[in-house]
Amino acid sequence: MKLHFSERPVRDYRSAYMSEGETKRQSVFNLEFLNRGILAASYGLMALSLPMTDTDIESIVRAASDALAQIASKT
Template sequence: ADIMAVFDPSGGKPVLPHGGTFSANPVSMRAGLAALQLLDHAAFSRLAAMGDRLRAGINAAFAQHGVAGQAVGAGSLLKVHFTARAVVDYRSALPAPAEARALATFMLGLLNRGVFAASYGLMALSTPMSDVDIDHVIGAASDAIGDVARSC
């Protein structure tokens, strides 16, 4: 109770204001519960296998097109970097100006092929995705890497 009291607005302005778009929303709580019930070991294993396949496919596309780059990540998450250097920390992940331009070309290429990812190269897979979806993303990524190769 003493910890939660810092959020209590009943005596005026709370010590620590807190708000949330979905705070205490019963529909959000039920959706969250359903997600937790469905995200079992098999679901996480399937997502990890799809992530491995997608990263391998994108890395093969880099090699195929002769473009320096790599898809790194774990499980259902991956990030695309247009560099051959090892990406091991925040500093090594920062793109040089030419790498940033290549990433922007790549991201536009993905978008033009029906794949939406974060503008900084992050992708996240989800349980409704299928092998067909992964194949589509690999194909779109390969074509977009081709766009980068042609733009250099």
């Protein structure tokens, strides 16, 4: 899965190109994920796996929620 911090629809590789603000939000998100023990690619790509437990998923959701709150507080 991949997250996009864009206000426009992302439909192809051109529309997926990040602006300066989107790049900053992506960096904050990744740092917040790392601070919570979740590894994602620096450009927002993440891999989910079937062997994940409910606890794993809850940790990811909690980390994403916290990271998004940090992004909101910085913009």
